[in-house]
Amino acid sequence: MKEKIIIFDTTLRDGEQALQSSLNTQEKIEIALALEDMHIDIIEAGFPISSPGDFKSVQEICKKIKNSTICSLARCIDKDIEIAAQAMSQLKNFRIHLFLGTSKLHIESKLKKNFQEIKDMAIRSIKYAKKYTDDIEFSCEDAGRTSIDNLCAIVETLIKNGVKTINIPDTVGYTIPNEFSKIISELFIRVPNIDQAIISVHCHNDLGMAVGNSICAIQSGARQIEGTITGIGERAGNTALEEVIMAIKTRKKMLNFFTNIKHHKIYKTSKIISKICNISIPINKAIIGSNAFSHSSGIHQDGIIKNRKNYEIMSPKDIGLKNIKFNLTSRSGRAAVKNRMQEMGYTEKDYNLKTLYKKFLKLADRKGQIFDYDLQMLAFIKNYSKKNLHIILKNISFSSQSLNQINICIQLFYNNIIHKAKIHTKNGIVNGIYKSLQKITKINFLLKKFKIKSIKKNKKIWEKVYIIAKYKNEIFYGKNTSQDIIQAFTQSMIDILNNIIQFNEIKKKIKNN
Numbered sequence: 001m002k003e004k005i006i007i008f009d010t011t012l013r014d015g016e017q018a019l020q021s022s023l024n025t026q027e028k029i030e031i032a033l034a035l036e037d038m039h040i041d042i043i044e045a046g047f048p049i050s051s052p053g054d055f056k057s058v059q060e061i062c063k064k065i066k067n068s069t070i071c072s073l074a075r076c077i078d079k080d081i082e083i084a085a086q087a088m089s090q091l092k093n094f095r096i097h098l099f100l101g102t103s104k105l106h107i108e109s110k111l112k113k114n115f116q117e118i119k120d121m122a123i124r125s126i127k128y129a130k131k132y133t134d135d136i137e138f139s140c141e142d143a144g145r146t147s148i149d150n151l152c153a154i155v156e157t158l159i160k161n162g163v164k165t166i167n168i169p170d171t172v173g174y175t176i177p178n179e180f181s182k183i184i185s186e187l188f189i190r191v192p193n194i195d196q197a198i199i200s201v202h203c204h205n206d207l208g209m210a211v212g213n214s215i216c217a218i219q220s221g222a223r224q225i226e227g228t229i230t231g232i233g234e235r236a237g238n239t240a241l242e243e244v245i246m247a248i249k250t251r252k253k254m255l256n257f258f259t260n261i262k263h264h265k266i267y268k269t270s271k272i273i274s275k276i277c278n279i280s281i282p283i284n285k286a287i288i289g290s291n292a293f294s295h296s297s298g299i300h301q302d303g304i305i306k307n308r309k310n311y312e313i314m315s316p317k318d319i320g321l322k323n324i325k326f327n328l329t330s331r332s333g334r335a336a337v338k339n340r341m342q343e344m345g346y347t348e349k350d351y352n353l354k355t356l357y358k359k360f361l362k363l364a365d366r367k368g369q370i371f372d373y374d375l376q377m378l379a380f381i382k383n384y385s386k387k388n389l390h391i392i393l394k395n396i397s398f399s400s401q402s403l404n405q406i407n408i409c410i411q412l413f414y415n416n417i418i419h420k421a422k423i424h425t426k427n428g429i430v431n432g433i434y435k436s437l438q439k440i441t442k443i444n445f446l447l448k449k450f451k452i453k454s455i456k457k458n459k460k461i462w463e464k465v466y467i468i469a470k471y472k473n474e475i476f477y478g479k480n481t482s483q484d485i486i487q488a489f490t491q492s493m494i495d496i497l498n499n500i501i502q503f504n505e506i507k508k509k510i511k512n513n
């Protein structure tokens with residue numbers, strides 16, 4: 001029978017430690033609600049002694065979360081334990097998570113004690129914490145570098161004193177999978193009362209082993225995995241829970257475990273966390289990266305069209321994504337082009353695939369990425385050339401009395417005449433540029449995202465602006481590089497407007513055809 005793996009999320013504690021600026025209570029509540037919504041078993045809400053703000057956040061989270069167990073971190077110090085318990089006091093059941101270094105290095109150089117003193121300190125704190133709750137987790141900090149004899153001895157003592165969950169952290173991400181797995185197996189062989197506690201693991205990713213170590217640990221007997229969605233955490237981060245959850249699901253026959261997690265909420269939760277924590281997810285990040293389910297090469301796209309299983313071990317739907325369209329580039333083959341035309345409702349009777357593919361390759365080499373409207377245009381409109389510059393920037397100037405009093409004057413060549421717009425804005429220069437372009441063109445698009453990158457070339461600084469916008473449910477991209485950031489922004493937005501005008505023209509032509 002499959003056994004359950006308990007999922008413990010520490011985004012709000014270990015994850016938060018790693019952020020450049022701390023989260024406010026509202027942001028933490030939003031993350032906690034998303035974690036609860038995906039059925040995370042235990043949410044580590046914070047380290048209440050660390051700041052009054054953290055204490056308040058834990059209190060507020062306790063008011064909102066109904067189904068996940070709430071846990072707070074505390075050192076083996078009475079005051080830490082009291083404050084942790086106080087922060088969660090409105091709950092009937094809560095967990096206190098105690099931690100103490102057990103490696104020789106931590107004991108001697110950090111805590112300036114000996115091993116016996118560490119054991120005594122642990123026992124004292126457990127007794128104290130038991131005044132508040134029965135649900136105590138104890139972390140043997142730096143367990144990955146603790147001698148196995150000492151680790152077995154302290155784990156036995158902790159269990160004897162009533163600890164229900166023993167956490168074995170690889171605090172500095174030092175171990176490799178078979179080594180970490182051996183530590184867990186040894187505990188199961190050598191600690192006589194091991195069956196009276198749940199063994200948990202908490203792996204850091206300094207050598208990129210966190211997920212591998214966690215999976216090996218459950219194969220050796222651990223039944224709780226700690227980590228964070230997206231993998232944020234101290235230094236190189238914690239175990240990425242989305243990877244663990246999907247590995248357990250995808251390899252269920254091999255691993256023989258299950259989790260209670262609603263995996264189709266993974267994508268949504270990762271988006272919430274990355275937005276609130278202001279961390280970007282690398283495009284190739286397993287499970288949640290934007291490339292994780294996209295297929296680029298012609299051979300792969302063709303294989304997927306024939307049978308998705310050829311190149312997909314899980315479905316994007318499993319993490320809450322819709323089926324992802326192929327990215328059409330010069331690497332895409334005929335099959336991908338034909339497939340996209342089919343998805344748009346055209347059969348080969350409507351167009352000539354051979355001619356279309358030839359034109360497609362030419363345009364893709366020039367343009368990089370080909371959109372649906374490009375394909376339609378190539379298929380049905382003669383002499384389609386990518387860029388018709390409907391709008392050309394003639395001039396832009398601005399003046400400001402203060403940061404929130406900006407005047408912008410813009411001149412555009414549009415519809416064969418020069419248009420001028422003057423805008424006064426209190427909402428910043430980007431908003432002002434957007435408003436003045438809108439005033440002339442009457443095109444309303446939604447600014448979804450923009451990125452600015454400064455690059456040094458020939459001893460000069462260049463500003464590269466990249467914008468993503470939405471218009472009538474289609475995504476448009478605009479980019480420009482200039483030494484002047486205002487110029488780069490304006491030109492990128494004009495790039496988007498030119499693409500939108502072209503898109504509207506194509507739609508009209510196709511309709512009239």
Ligand code: KIV
Nearest residue numbers: 099139141142169171
């Ligand atoms: O990495 C670590 O050892 C920790 C403990 C507090 C569990 O975060």
Ligand code: ZN
Nearest residue numbers: 014171202234
């Ligand atoms: Zn940690």
